[in-house]
Amino acid sequence: MVKISRSATTVFAFTFLGACSASSSGPAATPEPMLEEMETESADPTTADGIFTLAQADRGEALFKSTCSECHDSADWTETGFRGRWEDQSVYQLWYYVNERMPYDNPWSLSRQETTDVLTYIFKLNELPAGEDELATDDDSIDDYWIAWNPRLP
């Protein structure tokens, strides 16, 4: 399993978090109100769009059991506080948080694949829909999506 170095990842993070905030707050053409409403429909893809597979989430669950459950209950990741903190953030930000800081007692030990898989387990716990394709592990793919939790959950 290839692990990229801390410094390489830091560079990525700067690049992509930068890219993300630029796209959310950058100058956008101001459309007519009607158009704006229509654009929300087809806006950037989110976690509601079926961006992972169940098989991937199952791998994430196995990792959770072996590596995270010592400190975390899976209910940690469906509680309102957690969801509120991450709602509308980019998937990349949560990915990066886990990749950089978890497991708390052994940070930087997860591979990109493991980080991605465990993230999709968190999505599944939150009853987000699975889709046809796995969430890929490269920065560009991860940075494509915003976190939108399932509104049916309390």
Ligand code: HEC
């Ligand atoms: C040794 C204990 C420990 C292990 C093992 C551990 N964590 Fe954590 N985790 C923590 C602590 C402590 C925090 C809170 C950190 C803080 O607030 O700075 C945390 C926070 C988090 C958060 C942010 C939660 C929030 O409410 O915003 C996520 C996500 C997370 N951990 C995921 C994981 C995943 C995934 C794994 C397994 C790969 C894992 N953790 C393994 C102790 C642990």
